[in-house]
Amino acid sequence: MIEIKNLTKAFGNFKAVDNISFTVGKGETFILIGTSGCGKTTTLKMINRLIEPTSGTVTINGSNIQNEDAVNLRRKIGYVIQYIGLFPHYTVAQNVSIVPKLLKWDTRKIKEKIEELLNLVGLSPKEFRNRFPHELSGGQKQRVGLARALVADPPVVLLDEPFGALDPITRGQIRAEFKNLESLLKKTMVIVTHDIYEAFELGDRVCLIDGGKIQQIGTPKDLIFSPANGFVESFFSSHRFQLELQVLKLKDILDITQKREITIKKVKEFGLNDSLLYVFEEMEKAAPTETMKESILRVKDESGKPIMEATTEGVMSAFYILKSRLQK
Ligand SMILES: Nc1ncnc2c1ncn2[C@@H]1O[C@H](COP(=O)(O)OP(=O)(O)OP(=O)(O)O)[C@@H](O)[C@H]1O
Numbered sequence: 001m002i003e004i005k006n007l008t009k010a011f012g013n014f015k016a017v018d019n020i021s022f023t024v025g026k027g028e029t030f031i032l033i034g035t036s037g038c039g040k041t042t043t044l045k046m047i048n049r050l051i052e053p054t055s056g057t058v059t060i061n062g063s064n065i066q067n068e069d070a071v072n073l074r075r076k077i078g079y080v081i082q083y084i085g086l087f088p089h090y091t092v093a094q095n096v097s098i099v100p101k102l103l104k105w106d107t108r109k110i111k112e113k114i115e116e117l118l119n120l121v122g123l124s125p126k127e128f129r130n131r132f133p134h135e136l137s138g139g140q141k142q143r144v145g146l147a148r149a150l151v152a153d154p155p156v157v158l159l160d161e162p163f164g165a166l167d168p169i170t171r172g173q174i175r176a177e178f179k180n181l182e183s184l185l186k187k188t189m190v191i192v193t194h195d196i197y198e199a200f201e202l203g204d205r206v207c208l209i210d211g212g213k214i215q216q217i218g219t220p221k222d223l224i225f226s227p228a229n230g231f232v233e234s235f236f237s238s239h240r241f242q243l244e245l246q247v248l249k250l251k252d253i254l255d256i257t258q259k260r261e262i263t264i265k266k267v268k269e270f271g272l273n274d275s276l277l278y279v280f281e282e283m284e285k286a287a288p289t290e291t292m293k294e295s296i297l298r299v300k301d302e303s304g305k306p307i308m309e310a311t312t313e314g315v316m317s318a319f320y321i322l323k324s325r326l327q328k
């Protein structure tokens, strides 16, 4: 879907992006992560030609974007810019309808689409449609930015720190809502973040950049358990244990967990794709006074059929077994 080959951007003698290559598959969520100034925004802006590369190519759906009209190209790519960038003198509705107006949609279609999108991002159209950006909180502005990027239903969406302006609690909530948005499930997305948890929660694959160069591309599991170099290892070192629990899912430990007989007792239930971190947090919340030996959980498959019951202790032991295998 998106193919980036030997892309470089130099400002004078300084290479902000230095010969990077990667591909993003159709429907994939690809994360660019790294410390401030490493070249994330510059990379993203080369995908919709807001920045022209010094060398290298970007191909979308088989066609080199250099051969396309830049304005036309940008209408087909949703873009959530860092620091939101709403037009201050436009209302919410006007901000969201910029692209549809350029595309000359009729007024009724625009109005309907705005209603639909504002509802989608959790802003009641009646209440918010006619407000100006200065009448919104940071999180609400961010939602308008997201609505604007999605309005023309583009197959590709680029998001630069889309949750950057939010406090950690709101951030977590919006991220969870975002992840489940039906209209985003099939989109090809490149998301920039410097938040490790966000990267691992949203990304199918994660690309860690330092000094304009790619340090590693892989699944969250690859980056944690098979770091390509010392930089990758140290980048994730401060939250290592939590990240290990986050990247491993219940389906990863199914075979090595000591199982109990499946009962009809009312116990906490989980899905195969729930992370171990989520499982332990939820078990702790459900029965904070129970020991790990006493607390029992059930795992169900996609169709809702119970496939395993185990104690929290059993899951923790399985985690340590798997971890020692993966680290070999
Ligand atoms: N127009 C420009 N002229 C000169 N240098 C630039 C220009 N734009 C960006 N840079 C430099 O290129 C480097 C990469 O910038 P970029 O905005 O891509 O970083 P980033 O990874 O997005 O950082 P952040 O997390 O802070 O947003 C930085 O060192 C920046 O100072």
Ligand SMILES: [Mg+2]
Pocket (backbone or CB within 6 Å): 040, 041, 042, 082, 160
């Ligand atoms: Mg940036």
